[in-house]
Amino acid sequence: MNAAQSLPMLQNALTVGAILFSLGLVGILARRNLIVMFLAAEMMLQGISVSLVAWSRYHGDWGGQVLVIFVLTVAACEAAVALVFVLQAFARTGRLDAAAWQSLREANLVRTVDHELPSIDTLPPRYPTLAPAGVLPPTDENEPLQREHV
Amino acid sequence: MQEFSPAMLLVLVPLLPLVGAVLTVLLGGRLASRAHLPAIAGIAAAAMVAIVLLVATARDVNPSHGAHAEPVRPVEMIATLWNWASFDQAYAPPADSPATDPRLTPQNPQAAPQALGFTIPVALRLDPLTATMLVIITCVGLLVAIYSIGYMHDDPGYPRFFALVAMFVFSMSMLVAASNFLLVYVFWEAVGACSYLLIGFWFAKPQAARAAKKAFLVNRVGDFGLAIAVFLLWMSYGTLDFHDTISPQGVIMPGILGQTRLVDAAGYVLPDAAGFAGGTIGTAICLLLLLAACGKSAQLPLHVWLPDAMEGPTPASALIHAATMVTAGIYLIVRSAPLFAACPGALVMVSIVGATTALVAALIGTVQNDLKRVLAYSTISQLGYMFASLGTGTMLGFTAAIFHLLTHACFKALLFLGAGSVMHGMGGVIDMRRFGGLRRVMPITATTFLVGSLALAGVAPFAGFFSKDEILAALHAKAWPIAHGDHHAALSTATGTLHAASFTPHGLETGSGLGLDSLNRPEIWQLLFWMSLVTAGLTAFYTFRAVFMTFTGPTRIPEAAGHHAHESPPAMTIPLVILAVASTVVGWLLFSTNWLAHFLSATPSLTATAVAATATPHAFHMDLAIKGTLAAAIGVVVAAIGHLGQRSDGPQLERFLGPLQALFAHKFFFDQIYTAIIVRPIEAFAMVAAFIDRFIIDGAVDAIGRIPATLGGIVRRGQSGLLQRYALAGVMGVLAIVVLLAWQLRG
Numbered sequence: 072m073n074a075a076q077s078l079p080m081l082q083n084a085l086t087v088g089a090i091l092f093s094l095g096l097v098g099i100l101a102r103r104n105l106i107v108m109f110l111a112a113e114m115m116l117q118g119i120s121v122s123l124v125a126w127s128r129y130h131g132d133w134g135g136q137v138l139v140i141f142v143l144t145v146a147a148c149e150a151a152v153a154l155v156f157v158l159q160a161f162a163r164t165g166r167l168d169a170a171a172w173q174s175l176r177e178a179n180l181v182r183t184v185d186h187e188l189p190s191i192d193t194l195p196p197r198y199p200t201l202a203p204a205g206v207l208p209p210t211d212e213n214e215p216l217q218r219e220h221v
Numbered sequence: 222m223q224e225f226s227p228a229m230l231l232v233l234v235p236l237l238p239l240v241g242a243v244l245t246v247l248l249g250g251r252l253a254s255r256a257h258l259p260a261i262a263g264i265a266a267a268a269m270v271a272i273v274l275l276v277a278t279a280r281d282v283n284p285s286h287g288a289h290a291e292p293v294r295p296v297e298m299i300a301t302l303w304n305w306a307s308f309d310q311a312y313a314p315p316a317d318s319p320a321t322d323p324r325l326t327p328q329n330p331q332a333a334p335q336a337l338g339f340t341i342p343v344a345l346r347l348d349p350l351t352a353t354m355l356v357i358i359t360c361v362g363l364l365v366a367i368y369s370i371g372y373m374h375d376d377p378g379y380p381r382f383f384a385l386v387a388m389f390v391f392s393m394s395m396l397v398a399a400s401n402f403l404l405v406y407v408f409w410e411a412v413g414a415c416s417y418l419l420i421g422f423w424f425a426k427p428q429a430a431r432a433a434k435k436a437f438l439v440n441r442v443g444d445f446g447l448a449i450a451v452f453l454l455w456m457s458y459g460t461l462d463f464h465d466t467i468s469p470q471g472v473i474m475p476g477i478l479g480q481t482r483l484v485d486a487a488g489y490v491l492p493d494a495a496g497f498a499g500g501t502i503g504t505a506i507c508l509l510l511l512l513a514a515c516g517k518s519a520q521l522p523l524h525v526w527l528p529d530a531m532e533g534p535t536p537a538s539a540l541i542h543a544a545t546m547v548t549a550g551i552y553l554i555v556r557s558a559p560l561f562a563a564c565p566g567a568l569v570m571v572s573i574v575g576a577t578t579a580l581v582a583a584l585i586g587t588v589q590n591d592l593k594r595v596l597a598y599s600t601i602s603q604l605g606y607m608f609a610s611l612g613t614g615t616m617l618g619f620t621a622a623i624f625h626l627l628t629h630a631c632f633k634a635l636l637f638l639g640a641g642s643v644m645h646g647m648g649g650v651i652d653m654r655r656f657g658g659l660r661r662v663m664p665i666t667a668t669t670f671l672v673g674s675l676a677l678a679g680v681a682p683f684a685g686f687f688s689k690d691e692i693l694a695a696l697h698a699k700a701w702p703i704a705h706g707d708h709h710a711a712l713s714t715a716t717g718t719l720h721a722a723s724f725t726p727h728g729l730e731t732g733s734g735l736g737l738d739s740l741n742r743p744e745i746w747q748l749l750f751w752m753s754l755v756t757a758g759l760t761a762f763y764t765f766r767a768v769f770m771t772f773t774g775p776t777r778i779p780e781a782a783g784h785h786a787h788e789s790p791p792a793m794t795i796p797l798v799i800l801a802v803a804s805t806v807v808g809w810l811l812f813s814t815n816w817l818a819h820f821l822s823a824t825p826s827l828t829a830t831a832v833a834a835t836a837t838p839h840a841f842h843m844d845l846a847i848k849g850t851l852a853a854a855i856g857v858v859v860a861a862i863g864h865l866g867q868r869s870d871g872p873q874l875e876r877f878l879g880p881l882q883a884l885f886a887h888k889f890f891f892d893q894i895y896t897a898i899i900v901r902p903i904e905a906f907a908m909v910a911a912f913i914d915r916f917i918i919d920g921a922v923d924a925i926g927r928i929p930a931t932l933g934g935i936v937r938r939g940q941s942g943l944l945q946r947y948a949l950a951g952v953m954g955v956l957a958i959v960v961l962l963a964w965q966l967r968g
Contacts, residue, residue, distance in 0.1 A: 096952065099945075099948050100945055100948055100949055100952065101945075103945070108944070169943075169944040169945065170943060170944075172942070172944070173941070173942035173943060174942060175940075175942045176940050176941050176942025176943075177937045177938070177940045177941075180938065180940070180941060180942075183941060183942075183943055
């Protein structure tokens, strides 16, 4: 039995996986930013993947790792699709708040509103800058570069 | 290649009106005021084919002239179109039933009862009876259709009317041409449906809708009888075909009315009514067929629908409720003559029903003031006459009934069309008390109506005189057999039940025919004869009462007619004239030559021994003619005393009747009795059923339907539309499953 197949190794790996999964779960339940929720979901996926790899190593069976490769592939596709949805949602409302999308609730239920609005960062946003090369593209002063902060 | 057979032409008779009806339906809206063209063309072509068929059939009947005339051979042609149903080994009849008469299956002389197949071929037959009926149906149908061009013009339902008339002619021709009891049943229903649709033609009028419903429901009673009769026939005979068929194994399968059963292979006529179910089963079949006939032909106690059916358009009344459909019952009994001949008790019942109906309807007819209703009761009465004649069970009785059917079709269609012409001119008014003296306004209608009335009243030499004379002769021969030198009949009526037993050697049971055979006594027949004679007098009275009230006296025209009370257009008067000529000559022509009676005697059903043996030489009965004419004369004279030249709204003769007047005017209270004992209980039951349906059954269903809605109402509060809550619900669900699994794994 080599080190990779030892029980403590498995336990450690499973613990990491569980932590990742739990963090992702908390992120999904606690955050309202669609992109962050999406990242949290990815994190849950990675937690599961870690435990799959750990079990695979422990049993000396490659099946788990092959499955993880598949999961990664599918997650990549899913990320592309999910981000399109998020972008479209943002283009509609200008917000990334999941609570902005309540129209699918029962007709006779009142809309859930925030009693305490999240504090808005008052500092001006900092954008990454490009290395100066070529001509600076023209900008329109009237077009808001950044919409409401979430 | 098979030799050309007239049976192939036979298919055209129903087919052409059907094509006409379908074309009218498809093109009706586009043809507008020319919507009658397809229907009339179809019926006219069918009428020509029917006449050709009649001539072709008549050529095959061997002549009866000469002293050594051989017995009349049955003439029949079958055209099988396709098989409607076919099952092998459907039924094994009891060993002693007529279906397994070993004589009839020579190749299996000792065969045990073999399982019979159930096969319903769509087969049309051509024999003298069918040919005669087809000519009556198509010719009267054609005249009525032509008349309707004038009568129905500018009616919004013009195309619908002609489609229905053509459909009716199709159904009726199929009914008389079908060679199978099941097909007869199908078209029995089809003519009923056409009748329903035509009575309710003006369905927006509540009386018309109610009359149509009543006709349909009353007819159901009779149809039910026919259905049961068909079941019993199949149980007894193992087939429903009229004609013989040859099975794939080459065995002759005898039909119910096939020649195998009527005449044996060597051409000798079988003794008595061999091969026909007698006893209880046979009598039950005959009584059920009689019930069916009573429904369709408006006989007591199912006559109540026919007077109400006058709510329909007058041409439909003339065609369906006077000349053709109501004679379906007569046709059915003549077709089933051998079955009836095996059951003397059932035959007596036919006569009793017929004569009673004739008398009762004539009595009611004497106090009616609605011209069409007088004619309706007259139709019921005349159909009763035919039934009385059929019940004698003799060749004379059967041929006389069909003879009267033919003449009645002519003069009753004429009278109805005449009444329609009056109604047309009077702006829809048909109450005889509201007009009078119309002979000056409508001379052609008045003259033809008078001719029809003379024929109906039985005045020589008009058609009704001869056919009524034959019917009276048939009844007279049964009542006083010795006087007619008919010792065979004398024996049969005198010994009653004994003879009935000897008639049924192969019957399922040789019982006493439900106890009806004891009615077959001369005294009964004498009573029936006198009833018929009284009816003849009453017929003359009410007919001429109507003539005098309508056409004589001071000329009065109802306001509904406006200032343009006029003679009807040629499309209406020409059929009247044609029918008047027919009503004048057809009786004398057919009686003097005896052509019809001889022709009909070649119908397979009438060549059955029990019927054929009763054939008597053709004769004119002077004593009966005198009695009949006397009765008619009394009727006419009484009518003349009361109504000739009087105002029709004045006092009437009925004031001398006393309490009887109320009885007649209320139609013997038939409708009231039926309302009390049948309609009301059924309505009460229907109300209970409706209550149970609406509140108990529907209530239970609704309660079950509310369960998911209520449960959903609880759960739907969780549908907040917030993603996090849904996610939380999912997590909680997974946790619950995990806890549950852990709980289970613990133990």
